[in-house]
Amino acid sequence: MISAASQDPAGARRDEDELSRLIEDAKRGREWAWVAIYRILAPPVLGYLRALGSQEPEDLLGEVFLHVVRGLPAFDGSFADFRSWVFIVGHHRVIDERRRRTRRPILGAAIDTLDVPSDEDLAEDVLESMSTLRIRRIIDGLPMPQREVLLLRILSGLKINEIANLLGKSVGATKALQRRGLASIKRQIEREGVPL
Amino acid sequence: MDDFGLSDHELDEMLDGGSVPSGLADIANFLRDAPDAIAHQPSAMIEDRHLAAMTQAMRRAPEQPVPVRSARRKWAGRVSSVFGVATGKVAVTVGIALAVGGTLAATGQLPSPAQRVVSSTMQHVGIHLPQRAGSRRVLADARLKGRSPSEGLSRAANEFVRSKGRNASNRRTSGANAGHRTLGTPVWRAIACRCATYDEASATMDELTADRSFSNWSWEIDKIEAPGGSSYYEVENEFAGTSAKADSMQLASRLREAGFSDAVNEEVPP
Numbered sequence: 131m132i133s134a135a136s137q138d139p140a141g142a143r144r145d146e147d148e149l150s151r152l153i154e155d156a157k158r159g160r161e162w163a164w165v166a167i168y169r170i171l172a173p174p175v176l177g178y179l180r181a182l183g184s185q186e187p188e189d190l191l192g193e194v195f196l197h198v199v200r201g202l203p204a205f206d207g208s209f210a211d212f213r214s215w216v217f218i219v220g221h222h223r224v225i226d227e228r229r230r231r232t233r234r235p236i237l238g239a240a241i242d243t244l245d246v247p248s249d250e251d252l253a254e255d256v257l258e259s260m261s262t263l264r265i266r267r268i269i270d271g272l273p274m275p276q277r278e279v280l281l282l283r284i285l286s287g288l289k290i291n292e293i294a295n296l297l298g299k300s301v302g303a304t305k306a307l308q309r310r311g312l313a314s315i316k317r318q319i320e321r322e323g324v325p326l
Numbered sequence: 327m328d329d330f331g332l333s334d335h336e337l338d339e340m341l342d343g344g345s346v347p348s349g350l351a352d353i354a355n356f357l358r359d360a361p362d363a364i365a366h367q368p369s370a371m372i373e374d375r376h377l378a379a380m381t382q383a384m385r386r387a388p389e390q391p392v393p394v395r396s397a398r399r400k401w402a403g404r405v406s407s408v409f410g411v412a413t414g415k416v417a418v419t420v421g422i423a424l425a426v427g428g429t430l431a432a433t434g435q436l437p438s439p440a441q442r443v444v445s446s447t448m449q450h451v452g453i454h455l456p457q458r459a460g461s462r463r464v465l466a467d468a469r470l471k472g473r474s475p476s477e478g479l480s481r482a483a484n485e486f487v488r489s490k491g492r493n494a495s496n497r498r499t500s501g502a503n504a505g506h507r508t509l510g511t512p513v514w515r516a517i518a519c520r521c522a523t524y525d526e527a528s529a530t531m532d533e534l535t536a537d538r539s540f541s542n543w544s545w546e547i548d549k550i551e552a553p554g555g556s557s558y559y560e561v562e563n564e565f566a567g568t569s570a571k572a573d574s575m576q577l578a579s580r581l582r583e584a585g586f587s588d589a590v591n592e593e594v595p596p
Contacts, residue, residue: 191376298571319352
């Protein structure tokens with residue numbers, strides 16, 4: 131099983147090489163490579179889509195990977211580049227969904243946003259650590275622009291200038307959002323008084 | 327700045343998993359744990375559905391036709407490799423190709439993307455060539471300022487598209503620059519494909535853009551030929567100006583809503 135990251139630098143490089151080979155295998159049409167890529171990237175991308183407030187994150191995730199399958203022949207780069215690209219595609223899909231939603235508001239959205247957990251959700255929540263729930267809650271509490279920047283920074287591997295480019299903001303403004311987001315997180319952690 | 331007392335560089339380093347400044351252990355832990363906390367495993371059913379769709383798309387991929395617009399990249403690659411190998415044989419080949427290509431370019435008979443590249447390149451040295459195959463005829467129609475896109479396309483141009491086959495394309499403009507070939511540098515584009523006929527593609531575009539809400543926008547319909555002999559029509563919209571990105575996204579959304587599941591919205595590479 132290939133892990134997305136290793137603790138030691140040599141291991142990380144080895145992993146990176148193996149992951150990059152996965153892309154080559156996927157380009158050659160080997161299905162197992164696509165399955166591996168999906169299993170590595172789908173969870174963080176789905177988490178990203180959900181954290182950005184997507185109404186139908188699973189559907190968007192499917193669209194993202196279909197786009198990636200079609201675009202892969204033209205892709206050239208490392209797995210880190212590939213990962214960044216997948217997140218960029220995901221980000222565009224969320225923006226498109228927001229636009230669609232703005233034009234066609236979903237009736238009953240107010241009820242949906244109450245987000246009453248089902249029994250299944252509750253059981254799942256119990257299994258999750260408090261730390262995980264707390265992190266999600268803190269992230270969800272950030273204003274959307276700060277959330278976008280920090281999530282892209284933490285999950286996608288994009289550099290700050292690339293994030294600025296993706297979001298259509300200046301590098302300075304993006305850095306300021308990143309700094310303010312981290313400051314909010316720090317304040318929230320201090321306010322709650324429980325170390326992570 | 328006062329929240330951390332750290333430089334941007336130090337913050338960046340912390341975000342990249344590097345050294346943690348004293349007093350920021352909590353936030354470093356947060357950043358370390360956040361990827362796992364945010365990640366959300368798709369259900370087995372969703373995963374199966376996605377992988378099945380990906381497999382289907384992948385199996386289709388080898389038969390996927392090469393869109394006409396990629397010809398520009400192919401040409402660029404060939405030219406650069408030609409210059410990398412300076413042999414007499416190659417030089418002769420290039421000479422012949424240039425002579426033939428030059429004749430085709432001068433008469434606007436090259437494939438549209440190649441015609442665009444040759445035309446814009448030659449403009450730098452003061453030689454003006456048609457921008458694209460059949461551009462004179464198409465532009466004549468495009469000058470019908472204020473009309474909806476398909477109204478600007480004559481029967482003759484339609485016939486031209488059909489008869490030229492894979493290299494045929496029409497580009498029309500709208501907005502303040504209607505009728506001019508150049509909108510400014512296009513920066514975003516929305517693409518959708520797989521219309522069975524030219525008329526279907528054209529009618530779809532008419533319907534989606536009937537409100538004329540886009541400016542600095544042009545579009546073309548390219549016929550794409552698949553290796554197996556089948557073909558389809560692809561609609562490519564290019565946007566320039568300050569609202570290019572927003573307009574392109576909006577149109578891509580409209581295209582998807584209209585059933586073009588493969589509509590893409592992307593930045594035009596510089």
